[in-house]
Amino acid sequence: MMEPLTGEDLEFLGESLEEGPTSEELRAAKEVITSFLRAIKNYGFYPENHPACQKSVTTAAGRLDTFFKNHDKLRFDVEMVRLLFRGEVVHHGERDEGNLGLLLFRDGIQWLEFRKGLAIEEINGLIRIVNKYREATEDAEGDLVTALWEADFPHLKYKAIDVYWEAEPLIDLSVLRVREEETQDIDLDKEEPEQEILPPPKESPLWKLTAEEMRQLREMIHEEEKRDTLQDVLDMLLIVLHDQRNEEDLSTLLDFLQDEFQHTLAQREFLFALELLTALYESRQAFKAKKPWALPLLHKFFLGISSPQVLGVLSQSWPSLDMLDAEQMTLLRQVLLLLPAESMLALGPMLLQLRSSSARREFMEIIAIQAKRDIGPLKRLLRRPEVFMVQRLVNVLGTLKNKESTLLLLKMVGHSSERVRDLALRFLVARNLGPEILEKLFPLIDDTSDSVRQVMFEYLGRRRSERAEGLLLDYMQQGQFRHNDREQVLACFRALGRCGSSRSVPVLQAVLMGQGWMPGFGRSIHRQGAAISLMELGNDEAKEILEKASRSLSPPIRRAYRKAAQEEK
Numbered sequence: 402m403m404e405p406l407t408g409e410d411l412e413f414l415g416e417s418l419e420e421g422p423t424s425e426e427l428r429a430a431k432e433v434i435t436s437f438l439r440a441i442k443n444y445g446f447y448p449e450n451h452p453a454c455q456k457s458v459t460t461a462a463g464r465l466d467t468f469f470k471n472h473d474k475l476r477f478d479v480e481m482v483r484l485l486f487r488g489e490v491v492h493h494g495e496r497d498e499g500n501l502g503l504l505l506f507r508d509g510i511q512w513l514e515f516r517k518g519l520a521i522e523e524i525n526g527l528i529r530i531v532n533k534y535r536e537a538t539e540d541a542e543g544d545l546v547t548a549l550w551e552a553d554f555p556h557l558k559y560k561a562i563d564v565y566w567e568a569e570p571l572i573d574l575s576v577l578r579v580r581e582e583e584t585q586d587i588d589l590d591k592e593e594p595e596q597e598i599l600p601p602p603k604e605s606p607l608w609k610l611t612a613e614e615m616r617q618l619r620e621m622i623h624e625e626e627k628r629d630t631l632q633d634v635l636d637m638l639l640i641v642l643h644d645q646r647n648e649e650d651l652s653t654l655l656d657f658l659q660d661e662f663q664h665t666l667a668q669r670e671f672l673f674a675l676e677l678l679t680a681l682y683e684s685r686q687a688f689k690a691k692k693p694w695a696l697p698l699l700h701k702f703f704l705g706i707s708s709p710q711v712l713g714v715l716s717q718s719w720p721s722l723d724m725l726d727a728e729q730m731t732l733l734r735q736v737l738l739l740l741p742a743e744s745m746l747a748l749g750p751m752l753l754q755l756r757s758s759s760a761r762r763e764f765m766e767i768i769a770i771q772a773k774r775d776i777g778p779l780k781r782l783l784r785r786p787e788v789f790m791v792q793r794l795v796n797v798l799g800t801l802k803n804k805e806s807t808l809l810l811l812k813m814v815g816h817s818s819e820r821v822r823d824l825a826l827r828f829l830v831a832r833n834l835g836p837e838i839l840e841k842l843f844p845l846i847d848d849t850s851d852s853v854r855q856v857m858f859e860y861l862g863r864r865r866s867e868r869a870e871g872l873l874l875d876y877m878q879q880g881q882f883r884h885n886d887r888e889q890v891l892a893c894f895r896a897l898g899r900c901g902s903s904r905s906v907p908v909l910q911a912v913l914m915g916q917g918w919m920p921g922f923g924r925s926i927h928r929q930g931a932a933i934s935l936m937e938l939g940n941d942e943a944k945e946i947l948e949k950a951s952r953s954l955s956p957p958i959r960r961a962y963r964k965a966a967q968e969e970k
Contacts, residue, residue, distance in 0.1 A: 422487045428646075429468045430475060430486040433515075435641055436461040437528070438492070438501060442637060444532040449525075453664070456657045458528060462521045463653075469517045476514040479505045504535050508545040509561045519556040526552055639680055643687070651695055655702040662706050667714040669725075671732035678739045707740045712747035716754060723757035730763055737767050742775035749782040752793045761793070769797045776805045783809065788818045795821055799828035807832065811841060819850040826853055830860040836868040843872050846893070858892040862899030862937075869900040874908060887926055891968070894930030898937025906942045909934050913950055914958060925957060932965030 422430065440457035447453050468475055478485040484492040484502045494500035505513060530552065534545040546561045638658070645651040658677070665674040681699070688695045705711065725733065737744060745768050755761040772779045782794055795813055798806045813825035826845060829838070845857040861869045877893055897905055912931035915924075932950060935943040950962040 422489055426472075427486065427489055427491070429464070430477075430489075431491045432644065433461070433464045433468060433475060434477070434484060434492045434501075435644060436464045439637060439641055440524075440528050441501065441531055441535070444528055445535075449529065452660050453657065456660070458521060458525050460653065460657070461528075462519075462524050465515060465519055465524070469519075472517075474514055474516045476512055478512045479510055481506050501531070504531065504545065508534070510546065511560045511562060514558040516556040516558065519554075523554045523556055526554065527557060638677070639684065642681075642684055645695070648694065648698060651698050655698060659702060659705050659711065663711045663714055666712070666736075667717065669729065671729060671736055674736045675732055675739070678736060682739065703741050704743055707744035707747065709747040709750075712740075712744060716751055723755060723760050725760065730760065734763055734767060738770060740771075742771045742778050745771050745778040745782060749779075749785070749790055749794060750787065753787060753790050765793060765797050768794070769800050772797065772801060772806075773803075776801075776809070780809065783813065788821065791816070791818070792820055792824060795824045795828070799824070799831075802832075807834075807838075811838070814842065814845060819853065822848065823850060823852050823856065826856050826860075830856065830863075839866075839868055840872065843876075846876070854889070854892070858896045862896035864900065865902065866900045867902070867904075870897065870902060870905060873897045873900070874905060878908070890926050891930050891933060894927075894934040895937055898934035898939075901934070901938055903940065903942060905934070905938065906940075906946070909938075909943075910946050913946065913961060914953075915955065925961065928957060928961035929964045929968070932962050933968055936965060936969050 436457070440454070440461050443451070443454045443457045465475070476486070477491065479502055482494050482500050482502045483490050484505075492502055494502060527549075530545060530548045534548065546559075549557070549559060642651075642654060642658075645654060658681070662674055662677060665671070665677070681702075685696070685699050688699065737748065748764055748768055748771075752761060752764060755764060768779070779794065779797070783791055783798075785791065791813075795810070798810055798813070807829070810825045810829050814822050814829065816822050816825070822845075826842070829842065839861075842857065842860070845853055846861070848854050848857070861873065873893060873896060877897070894909075897909075909931045912927050913935070915928070932947065935947050947962065950958050953959050953962075
């Protein structure tokens, strides 16, 4: 006998006779289902109070509010693995526990309806219940329908049938027939005592697993433990991302993804972070053709995840980050190299915290690669007051072989830190610099640092150079030795001899033989310096002058020659 139709059935029957949904209504219904699916998956991955869960629930509530602006209710029909809205499919999935349609169908729900006024607490409760019962287990207490009935959400309606009764096949009584002779001794009027059905004894083989069964069980447990849901999550995120149709909704989703990216870094889930960024870069390429309005939002997103506020969570992982194995460090390196160059503003200060030389080297290499793309953020870091960080960044500059890095190194030779100046100068003199750079570096021969002065003199005397010779001659003849000591004077003369030419011979002869005088330090040290310079010069003119000095009747001249010879041994 047909059951009488309820008021809700009649109401639904009237709706089913209406025309199908408009494209806008269908899109809005799909967005609601998509947001619910995302929220259900998040509840499966994270605790309920996790920001990802709370944000996905808020998104689902927003989708419903948008739909309710023009409608009072939203009903979905359940068909095995599908959900329909006014006859149109809005969700179709595989036959597994993750399929929302199959979950509802399994527990006998024929349709599910949201009504205007649905509070976020009701949405939260519904998702909590669905997540709890999405996997059918024999020992589960209750079912989804019972849980919904007990929750009694005021703005959520549904219709359910007893799936166990309707799905149970009729019992074939023929299988219970016994032989005629077995029924002859049965007294139908006699009551027999109830027989207790006991389980087999524990020593029975039924209680024991074979070695093969034990092996299979261990494999099943291992597979379950290592089950990777990464691809499922990424697929879902991409579907939702490409489904966004306005800036507000896309901005909300990207804010969620930024939080999720930060969380993955904090948990050192670098593989997930890498796959997420790779997928987003691919999406950006697709958006260039189909949704150009989304590109500024994506640009803002990538800058956001490169900020110290997001990447700063890596600092919270020390000292464990110092102990990353090779595979983890490779993954982190790939993640950071996918970020814009602005990420250097966050990575630079981290160099102060890294104790592992290998980890520090990795970060410096990452910064160097980023600086080749855009050196601007590195310039900003070099202006920071943290001297130790600047020292390491100067080492990064030294690996860059371009004009921008040379100009930055020239600025660094004027840094207040002696160590920074020394490093910058060493990297500069290792390059094939033009004469104009030599003139800019020349004042460093009077630097307050002994090390810097030594590097500069070695650079001046590296090869024969008319420009270096002229600079030294002018400097020495003016007698403006800032460090008017023995080592400074001798270093100047030695550098002049190594870079000079016949042009310097008359000047050196005059100083050595006492025919000329350079102002400044004592006469004897200048004579000795001139002799050293002539020895370094080594041409025929220089050798002739030195021969005369060695046989000179003047004791100061002979003494200067002997000291120079001892100095050069």
